Amino acid sequence: MTAILKFIPFWNVLLAALMGLGDWCRFAWASITWTFRPPYRYHNFFYQMQFIGVQSLPIILLTGLFTGMVFALQTGKTFALFKMQNLVGSTVGLALAREIAPVFTALMVTARAGSAMAAEIGTMRVTEQVDALYTMAVDPLQYLVSPRVIGCIFMVPLLTMIFNYVGCVGAYLVGTTLLDIPSGPFLRHLYWYVDPEDIFGGMLKAAVFGFFLAMISCYKGFKTEGGAEGVGRSTTGAVVASSVTILVADYFLTTWILEFFTTHHH
Amino acid sequence: MIEIVDLYKSFNGTAVLQGMNLVIPTGKITVIIGPSGCGKTVLLRHIIGLWKPDRGKVMLDKVNLSALNRFQLNEIRRRFGMLFQHAALFDSMNVYENVAFPLREHTKKSEREIQNIVVEKLSLVGLSGNEKKMPSDLSGGMRKRVGLARAIALQPEIILYDEPTTGLDPIMTEAIDNLILEMQRKLSITSVVISHDIPSAFRIADQISMVYKGKIIETGTPDVFRNSKKEEVQEFIRKGEGKG
Numbered sequence: 031m032t033a034i035l036k037f038i039p040f041w042n043v044l045l046a047a048l049m050g051l052g053d054w055c056r057f058a059w060a061s062i063t064w065t066f067r068p069p070y071r072y073h074n075f076f077y078q079m080q081f082i083g084v085q086s087l088p089i090i091l092l093t094g095l096f097t098g099m100v101f102a103l104q105t106g107k108t109f110a111l112f113k114m115q116n117l118v119g120s121t122v123g124l125a126l127a128r129e130i131a132p133v134f135t136a137l138m139v140t141a142r143a144g145s146a147m148a149a150e151i152g153t154m155r156v157t158e159q160v161d162a163l164y165t166m167a168v169d170p171l172q173y174l175v176s177p178r179v180i181g182c183i184f185m186v187p188l189l190t191m192i193f194n195y196v197g198c199v200g201a202y203l204v205g206t207t208l209l210d211i212p213s214g215p216f217l218r219h220l221y222w223y224v225d226p227e228d229i230f231g232g233m234l235k236a237a238v239f240g241f242f243l244a245m246i247s248c249y250k251g252f253k254t255e256g257g258a259e260g261v262g263r264s265t266t267g268a269v270v271a272s273s274v275t276i277l278v279a280d281y282f283l284t285t286w287i288l289e290f291f292t293t294h295h296h
Numbered sequence: 297m298i299e300i301v302d303l304y305k306s307f308n309g310t311a312v313l314q315g316m317n318l319v320i321p322t323g324k325i326t327v328i329i330g331p332s333g334c335g336k337t338v339l340l341r342h343i344i345g346l347w348k349p350d351r352g353k354v355m356l357d358k359v360n361l362s363a364l365n366r367f368q369l370n371e372i373r374r375r376f377g378m379l380f381q382h383a384a385l386f387d388s389m390n391v392y393e394n395v396a397f398p399l400r401e402h403t404k405k406s407e408r409e410i411q412n413i414v415v416e417k418l419s420l421v422g423l424s425g426n427e428k429k430m431p432s433d434l435s436g437g438m439r440k441r442v443g444l445a446r447a448i449a450l451q452p453e454i455i456l457y458d459e460p461t462t463g464l465d466p467i468m469t470e471a472i473d474n475l476i477l478e479m480q481r482k483l484s485i486t487s488v489v490i491s492h493d494i495p496s497a498f499r500i501a502d503q504i505s506m507v508y509k510g511k512i513i514e515t516g517t518p519d520v521f522r523n524s525k526k527e528e529v530q531e532f533i534r535k536g537e538g539k540g
């Protein structure tokens with residue numbers, strides 16, 4: 031008997047999680063249907079692209095550069111044991127394109143833009159601005175959520191590409207200076223091993239991550255209750271839930287993308 | 297005509313609306329009074345379909361609001377304007393943008409026409425010259441008047457006012473009362489006004505209803521209402537008139 035009772039809290043947690051997931055799916059579906067209905071507010075959409083993309087640029091440049099540099103340093107040290115430093119370029123390039131750039135970019139955009147979305151919509155929620163939109167016959171899913179989600183679907187892949195590029199620049203700088211790899215072989219291996227499929231696969235992932243992080247952050251904002259404290263809770267919740275989702279989704283997407291491209295290669 | 301039929305709503309087990317019945321006639325001013333916390337705002341939110349009742353229904357011209365999907369509900373809300381108790385201005389927009397918002401969303405008016413309307417509405421609520429201010433730079437009473445200007449900008453058929461004059465000085469209160477009256481007389485707008493202010497309720501109402509313990513306990517013209525046999529009504533009138 032006590033053994034059963036011990037599990038009841040666990041079931042409650044599981045049930046709450048499932049109900050939360052169901053609620054999120056309904057929210058996401060409603061937002062998607064509103065997205066394809068007129069009016070299309072291009073102004074909101076471009077504003078979000080600007081907010082998500084342009085304003086995230088500095089942090090993407092910085093993290094991209096240093097990630098490429100440290101990655102080259104680590105792989106370079108190991109490869110030096112086998113006298114294979116020339117492969118640093120291709121290793122870093124592949125890892126960046128397939129995994130590191132999409133995941134890091136999505137996590138950075140979550141930290142910067144996702145948290146802002148949850149805080150902004152959460153504040154509008156608790157100050158009845160969201161309700162005011164409803165009463166003015168402007169659906170807040172269409173007005174607030176759609177532009178943010180579309181903005182992320184477009185901008186996260188774009189930022190991923192930039193992350194890729196500066197990451198490779200960072201690896202090149204470290205490789206040619208600290209690791210004494212000649213510039214020619216470094217670049218040749220990079221071009222040879224990194225295929226367009228790798229880049230596109232990474233960007234596809236990034237688009238999916240963008241969808242999830244925006245939809246989750248907006249959802250958290252929308253469900254905010256209880257004043258300033260509630261807004262704080264939603265913001266933290268948005269970052270945690272988005273980050274976990276990105277990492278879990280990455281695993282499944284990777285399995286799927288690898289399978290897709292390997293079956294089409296041979 | 298808006299009909300509220302046997303409306304029930306509870307929050308976490310606390311019953312707020314407990315079988316509310318009310319008919320709001322078209323083109324008239326209905327004032328809803330009652331002690332604070334009795335469920336007046338909750339009622340107003342049901343009238344515009346922001347919340348769905350646990351039981352009962354709100355009928356707008358024979359259409360049951362709870363039976364509509366989100367697209368239909370959005371469509372029907374074009375007929376409404378609403379002033380929130382705490383104004384609910386968009387804090388990312390200045391006063392001008394707030395009042396212009398419904399015009400931009402629902403009309404094809406040129407910027408020139410929009411500007412004329414915004415200036416006119418702001419002068420109606422006594423806020424000319426405050427176009428460029430942000431909501432955070434305004435007092436509570438000023439914010440409320442901007443909210444009022446925004447609610448009437450499109451001249452909707454039905455306007456819901458949640459305590460339009462609470463927190464305003466007597467002169468401004470009278471000006472807002474006159475504005476509500478004038479809109480109803482000139483444009484036959486159906487108005488639902490929540491109020492704490494008994495003298496002002498008697499001045500503007502075609503019909504007064506009192507909410508008490510989750511029900512409408514009295515409804516009638518100001519004269520009928522004044523002569524109500526209900527003890528709660530008489531007490532509320534006595535206290536309200538003493539204060540006002």
Ligand SMILES: Nc1ncnc2c1ncn2[C@@H]1O[C@H](COP(=O)(O)OP(=O)(O)O)[C@@H](O)[C@H]1O
Pocket residue numbers: 307312330331332333334335336337338339
């Ligand atoms: N969103 C909500 N969640 C829980 N309780 C609420 C909510 N809104 C209102 N209530 C409760 O409903 C009751 C009536 O509130 P309200 O309609 O705002 O009163 P008033 O008549 O002063 O406008 C109050 O007891 C309030 O605590």
Ligand SMILES: [Mg+2]
Pocket residue numbers: 336337338381458
């Ligand atoms: Mg209230």
